[in-house]
Amino acid sequence: MRVYLVDDHALFRAGVKAEIGEAVDVIGEAGTVDDAVAGVLAMRPDVTVVDVHLPDGGGRTIIERVLAHWPEAVFLALSVSDSAEDVVAVIRAGARGYVTKTIDAPALVDAIRRVHEGDAVFSPRLAGFVLDAFSGHLPAPSDPDLDLLSSREQEVMRLIARGYTYREVATRLHLSVKTVETHVSAVLRKLQLSNRHELTAWAADRRLL
Amino acid sequence: MTSGAPRAPFPAPSGPPASGRTSTPSRTPRSLRRAVTFPRRDDGRIVAGVAGGFADEYGVDPTLVRVLLVVLSLAAGTGLVLYALGIVLASEPTTSRPPRPTDPQRTLSVACVATGIVLLVRSTGLWLGDAVMVPLVAVAAGVVVLGLVRPDRPATPGVAANANGSAAVVELTSGRRARARLFAGAALVSFGLLVVGVREDASNGLRIGAFATALTVIGVAVLVGPWLARLAQEAAAERRERIRVEEREAMAAHLHDSVLQTLALIQRTADDPRRTVTLARQQERELREWLYGQGVARRTAGGVGPVGLAAALRGAVQDVESTYDVRIEAVVVGDAPLDPAMDALVAAAREACVNAAKHSGTDEISLYAEVRGTAAEVFVRDRGNGFDRAAVAPDRRGIAQSIEARLERVGGSARVETAAGEGTEWQLSVPVAAVPTAPSTAPPARRSEVP
Numbered sequence: 001m002r003v004y005l006v007d008d009h010a011l012f013r014a015g016v017k018a019e020i021g022e023a024v025d026v027i028g029e030a031g032t033v034d035d036a037v038a039g040v041l042a043m044r045p046d047v048t049v050v051d052v053h054l055p056d057g058g059g060r061t062i063i064e065r066v067l068a069h070w071p072e073a074v075f076l077a078l079s080v081s082d083s084a085e086d087v088v089a090v091i092r093a094g095a096r097g098y099v100t101k102t103i104d105a106p107a108l109v110d111a112i113r114r115v116h117e118g119d120a121v122f123s124p125r126l127a128g129f130v131l132d133a134f135s136g137h138l139p140a141p142s143d144p145d146l147d148l149l150s151s152r153e154q155e156v157m158r159l160i161a162r163g164y165t166y167r168e169v170a171t172r173l174h175l176s177v178k179t180v181e182t183h184v185s186a187v188l189r190k191l192q193l194s195n196r197h198e199l200t201a202w203a204a205d206r207r208l209l
Numbered sequence: 210m211t212s213g214a215p216r217a218p219f220p221a222p223s224g225p226p227a228s229g230r231t232s233t234p235s236r237t238p239r240s241l242r243r244a245v246t247f248p249r250r251d252d253g254r255i256v257a258g259v260a261g262g263f264a265d266e267y268g269v270d271p272t273l274v275r276v277l278l279v280v281l282s283l284a285a286g287t288g289l290v291l292y293a294l295g296i297v298l299a300s301e302p303t304t305s306r307p308p309r310p311t312d313p314q315r316t317l318s319v320a321c322v323a324t325g326i327v328l329l330v331r332s333t334g335l336w337l338g339d340a341v342m343v344p345l346v347a348v349a350a351g352v353v354v355l356g357l358v359r360p361d362r363p364a365t366p367g368v369a370a371n372a373n374g375s376a377a378v379v380e381l382t383s384g385r386r387a388r389a390r391l392f393a394g395a396a397l398v399s400f401g402l403l404v405v406g407v408r409e410d411a412s413n414g415l416r417i418g419a420f421a422t423a424l425t426v427i428g429v430a431v432l433v434g435p436w437l438a439r440l441a442q443e444a445a446a447e448r449r450e451r452i453r454v455e456e457r458e459a460m461a462a463h464l465h466d467s468v469l470q471t472l473a474l475i476q477r478t479a480d481d482p483r484r485t486v487t488l489a490r491q492q493e494r495e496l497r498e499w500l501y502g503q504g505v506a507r508r509t510a511g512g513v514g515p516v517g518l519a520a521a522l523r524g525a526v527q528d529v530e531s532t533y534d535v536r537i538e539a540v541v542v543g544d545a546p547l548d549p550a551m552d553a554l555v556a557a558a559r560e561a562c563v564n565a566a567k568h569s570g571t572d573e574i575s576l577y578a579e580v581r582g583t584a585a586e587v588f589v590r591d592r593g594n595g596f597d598r599a600a601v602a603p604d605r606r607g608i609a610q611s612i613e614a615r616l617e618r619v620g621g622s623a624r625v626e627t628a629a630g631e632g633t634e635w636q637l638s639v640p641v642a643a644v645p646t647a648p649s650t651a652p653p654a655r656r657s658e659v660p
Contacts, residue, residue: 102536124575128540131579161540162588162634163575 004045005029019105052079097121120188127161259295525559533566543580550619560611561589561635569593590634
């Protein structure tokens with residue numbers, strides 16, 4: 001897998017590179033939005049690992065600008081941020097997953113592999129944000145398929161928020177891992193596309209829209 | 210931010226900043242404009258740059274144009290009318306250099322043109338008689354002179370002028386030229402008022418008296434107005450600057466007390482990895498609370514103030530983390546006001562975390578809390594060595610008392626899933642009070658609002 005790293009801290013990039021360098025091929029790195037957009041578009045990596053916070057615009061800007069030229073690009077967001085605004089903003093911009101920077105190297109490699117294979121990667125924290133965003137039970141939403149999490153999806157999100165891995169979720173719910181991944185991807189798609197009243201209000205509350 | 214707005218993948222190339230004047234659209238209709246298409250001059254102009262612009266456009270000597278205008282002005286003011294037409298019809302100046310108000314040549318020429326206009330008006334029937342117009346003109350001239358009393362703004366007004374709030378005022382009143390202008394203006398205004406007062410006669414004394422009063426008010430306003438405005442402006446700027454400085458100082462003080470101290474400690478204890486990790490974790494948690502939390506960390510003790518379940522759980526988690534040197538990934542969805550049931554839930558969750566920290570053998574614990582409809586649930590999970598519930602002596606107080614009995618007393622329940630070698634998960638639940646007894650004091654749960 002060819003991976004591109006974006007983080008404004010050179011030390012952190014070096015650390016990540018050293019940790020995952022054996023498992024994946026780190027083909028490039030950048031510390032600013034402009035460098036990152038140019039580098040990713042030039043090198044076409046399999047996965048771009050992008051920091052949520054950058055001085056001149058943040059991961060969201062990078063994702064939006066790259067996707068405008070190369071819609072197939074795959075992003076994994078990596079951040080120390082605790083704020084729902086930042087995290088949900090990069091997910092809605094198009095990142096396929098979010099992990100915190102305290103993640104250990106094998107888990108990070110695993111997350112990179114997952115997004116590369118087309119799955120979504122949810123940390124417990126992101127699962128919590130999602131549940132928060134989709135919470136409430138409004139009658140007659142405009143597009144029920146899109147605007148509400150199914151009860152299965154909610155269950156999956158809850159277990160992930162409780163710290164379960166996909167495999168553990170699968171065992172617990174008597175599903176295959178692939179099915180769990182399908183559910184998570186569906187949640188990700190809903191998060192990116194959903195325009196439900198309450199989610200919109202929730203996002204507007206936090207100045208995401 | 211509108212997600213649906215067309216994206217501009219790259220910022221549009223920002224051209225050279227257009228000068229304000231040239232980009233200002235003129236209100237003159239285009240057809241008229243086409244007939245007289247010469248731009249007024251801004252650089253090296255005398256009054257409004259009409260003569261200069263005309264001369265530039267048609268390649269004649271500007272002095273010739275000006276002399277011609279003056280001569281024509283003597284012929285019943287034709288030159289002045291032409292000049293006024295020029296101002297209206299000619300396009301905006303091509304250069305954006307602002308006129309220099311202190312240019313004596315320009316001031317003189319403006320005075321000449323103004324005098325010309327006054328004389329022209331006097332020769333027509335519009336004159337109200339010298340008795341009224343002479344003082345009026347004097348007052349007008351005084352006001353104009355006063356208007357020229359402007360402090361020469363420094364090149365970067367935002368910085369220099371704000372540095373000292375009273376600088377502009379000092380500038381306004383000091384300086385020989387400024388003071389001379391101030392006195393001249395005041396003298397002219399006073400003269401005008403005096404004349405009006407003296408000329409008072411029986412028939413229209415009242416009217417002139419009112420006129421004089423109005424003039425006095427206007428004169429005072431003209432004299433003092435800019436002063437007051439500037440003073441208010443300076444005060445506001447000073448206040449903004451002070452707030453900014455205070456914020457910066459507060460942040461510097463906080464970083465010094467926390468992050469810098471911790472970094473120094475870490476350097477000294479670099480050979481003790483466990484201590485280093487503990488310090489780093491504590492600092493990270495503290496900084497996070499400061500950055501993303503609601504200011505000072507509110508603890509559960511006392512239960513004073515509008516502390517909700519989420520904040521109380523976070524406080525408990527932080528206590529356990531720093532006491533037992535573990536990392537607890539806490540995710541909280543929703544919130545509820547604290548009541549005895551919630552207090553019990555927090556205490557039980559804390560105990561579950563402590564158990565996991567002490568007995569599980571791992572230092573990674575997950576805590577997930579959700580307020581959903583009628584119940585508040587907390588899950589505390591570790592991937593440690595687990596335990597055999599039957600093997601735990603029934604008199605061990607931790608589980609029996611602190612967790613199960615505590616929740617049962619408030620109508621809740623506690624379940625534990627564990628097996629040797631497979632980790633442990635506590636599932637704690639209490640009912641949420643359906644209707645708060647005192648809704649006015651209870652903070653509403655955020656997600657219970659239905660639009």
